[in-house]
Amino acid sequence: MVEILKIEGLNKSFGDLTVLDGIDLSVNKGETIVVIGASGSGKSTMLRCVNFMEIPSGGRITLNGSAIGTASNGSVTYSEKELTGLRARVGMVFQHFNLFPHMTVKQNVMEGPKTVLKCSAVECSRRADKYLEKVGLGWKADSFPSQLSGGQQQRVAIARALAMEPEIMLFDEATSALDPELVGEVLLTMKELADEGMTMLIVTHELGFAYTVADRVLFLANGKILEQGDPESVLINPQQDATKNFLRGHGSFRLPEPNLD
Amino acid sequence: MEHAWDFSAVFTNSYLLLIGLKNTIILAVVCLVLGLFFGLFVGAARYSTRIVFNWPATAFVEVFRNTPVLVQIMWFFFAFPIISPFDIDAFTAATLGLTLNTIAFSSEIYRAGIQSIHRGQWEAAKALGMNYTNQMRRIILPQAIRRMIPAFMNRAVELVKMTSLASVIAYGELMYQAKTISTIEFNPIEMYTSVALIFFVLIFPLTLFVQRLEIKSKGRG
Numbered sequence: 059m060v061e062i063l064k065i066e067g068l069n070k071s072f073g074d075l076t077v078l079d080g081i082d083l084s085v086n087k088g089e090t091i092v093v094i095g096a097s098g099s100g101k102s103t104m105l106r107c108v109n110f111m112e113i114p115s116g117g118r119i120t121l122n123g124s125a126i127g128t129a130s131n132g133s134v135t136y137s138e139k140e141l142t143g144l145r146a147r148v149g150m151v152f153q154h155f156n157l158f159p160h161m162t163v164k165q166n167v168m169e170g171p172k173t174v175l176k177c178s179a180v181e182c183s184r185r186a187d188k189y190l191e192k193v194g195l196g197w198k199a200d201s202f203p204s205q206l207s208g209g210q211q212q213r214v215a216i217a218r219a220l221a222m223e224p225e226i227m228l229f230d231e232a233t234s235a236l237d238p239e240l241v242g243e244v245l246l247t248m249k250e251l252a253d254e255g256m257t258m259l260i261v262t263h264e265l266g267f268a269y270t271v272a273d274r275v276l277f278l279a280n281g282k283i284l285e286q287g288d289p290e291s292v293l294i295n296p297q298q299d300a301t302k303n304f305l306r307g308h309g310s311f312r313l314p315e316p317n318l319d
Numbered sequence: 320m321e322h323a324w325d326f327s328a329v330f331t332n333s334y335l336l337l338i339g340l341k342n343t344i345i346l347a348v349v350c351l352v353l354g355l356f357f358g359l360f361v362g363a364a365r366y367s368t369r370i371v372f373n374w375p376a377t378a379f380v381e382v383f384r385n386t387p388v389l390v391q392i393m394w395f396f397f398a399f400p401i402i403s404p405f406d407i408d409a410f411t412a413a414t415l416g417l418t419l420n421t422i423a424f425s426s427e428i429y430r431a432g433i434q435s436i437h438r439g440q441w442e443a444a445k446a447l448g449m450n451y452t453n454q455m456r457r458i459i460l461p462q463a464i465r466r467m468i469p470a471f472m473n474r475a476v477e478l479v480k481m482t483s484l485a486s487v488i489a490y491g492e493l494m495y496q497a498k499t500i501s502t503i504e505f506n507p508i509e510m511y512t513s514v515a516l517i518f519f520v521l522i523f524p525l526t527l528f529v530q531r532l533e534i535k536s537k538g539r540g
């Protein structure tokens with residue numbers, strides 16, 4: 059088994075506020091990890107530390123065997139160049155898509171390979187076609203983001219991240235900003251990626267999705283991993299009171315299995 | 320009072336007016352180009368959180384925004400030469416005054432334009448692995464400048480009007496030429512009416528263009 063991502067003793071504070079408090083995590087190639095937890099528990103911050111959108115206050119991140127940053131007498135320093143290089147290897151999908159509105163769908167997807175990886179025009183175009191096809195939006199290549207539905211925009215954002223051919227993909231509440239009827243198409247795209255063996259770290263409130271797709275579920279509380287394991291043990295048979303309370307809140311209103319025949 | 324309108328002296332002096340028009344346009348274009356160019360840097364300094372950049376830029380902008388342009392031009396023509404080691408002619412003084420003023424205003428347009436771009440755009444660009452220069456060049460500025468164009472055009476309109484202030488320091492732009500001709504020909508009514516018309520013809524298309532741009536950009540949302 060190849061370890062893609064290793065997080066050791068990750069701390070992050072904003073001023074006096076400690077948001078992450080000693081996170082340890084190892085992610086193997088092809089694993090799908092879902093992070094759940096209450097609002098403010100530090101899920102986004104944890105994800106954002108993995109690609110250094112936030113600089114960790116302490117701890118070490120190792121991607122594919124290479125430790126990021128230079129450690130010297132107890133603290134780790136990071137050069138800007140190293141961080142841009144690392145971000146190119148990690149894909150990120152945001153809650154609000156953040157597509158570039160002045161570019162077409164295809165230009166959005168080509169932008170990373172072109173500007174960051176300096177791929178040839180042919181290669182940029184090939185990648186854009188390939189990944190737009192993968193998310194089922196090849197036919198929208200020449201549209202502008204404003205002409206797409208929220209679900210389509212988010213699938214383009216996924217294609218944009220994939221076009222960098224990243225070693226791991228991060229999803230921060232990728233469906234939270236979507237109308238309920240558009241959530242399914244995005245979750246389906248994410249599930250396909252998981253099935254194809256993409257390594258993924260996913261923050262979501264979609265517990266059904268977590269149950270179906272995750273290899274491992276982490277429950278985060280107060281900046282610590284309070285409980286983790288396979289979906290069955292965390293989501294169905296939680297051990298910690300905090301996890302139980304969280305799940306109780308989420309399961310208050312539940313449909314019986316609908317009869318769809 | 321009855322006035323017998325007589326534009327003949329306007330036409331016989333039209334070459335003088337043309338020289339004035341040319342000088343007006345030269346002054347406006349020079350000040351606009353220099354003002355927009357240096358405005359970008361002052362705007363970037365205003366946007367910066369570092370005191371060494373931010374503080375002087377802010378002071379500069381506030382001084383030029385909160386004093387009359389006429390005072391600035393007069394200062395550069397009558398006061399500045401006394402303390403500076405080199406001579407300053409009317410064109411240079413007018414250019415200094417109007418350019419610095421344009422820098423101050425356009426820097427605010429740049430700053431506001433860049434600030435109007437949602438944080439998520441910076442984040443998406445950064446997450447792809449772009450460095451700061453590329454984030455700015457590829458993602459932020461192309462969007463920001465589109466939003467700034469109507470404001471810049473408005474500024475250009477204001478600038479063309481402000482060039483007439485240079486007449487007080489005897490720079491031979493349209494207004495100064497008109498004043499000179501009218502004292503020789505005793506035809507202030509026809510002369511200043513003609514100047515007003517010329518300015519209108521020069522500026523009105525610009526204003527129309529700005530209005531169309533503004534409607535278009537509103538339509539795009």
Ligand SMILES: Nc1ncnc2c1ncn2[C@@H]1O[C@H](COP(=O)(O)OP(=O)(O)OP(=O)(O)O)[C@@H](O)[C@H]1O
Nearest residue numbers: 072075077095096097098099100101102103104231
């Ligand atoms: N840049 C920042 N500056 C200061 N405080 C921050 C910053 N980013 C996050 N925080 C704080 O850190 C805490 C954790 O935030 P984070 O966004 O990681 O939580 P979350 O688990 O993702 O919550 P949610 O489910 O609401 O998205 C919150 O209290 C938040 O206010």
Ligand SMILES: [Mg+2]
Nearest residue numbers: 101102103231
């Ligand atoms: Mg969050």
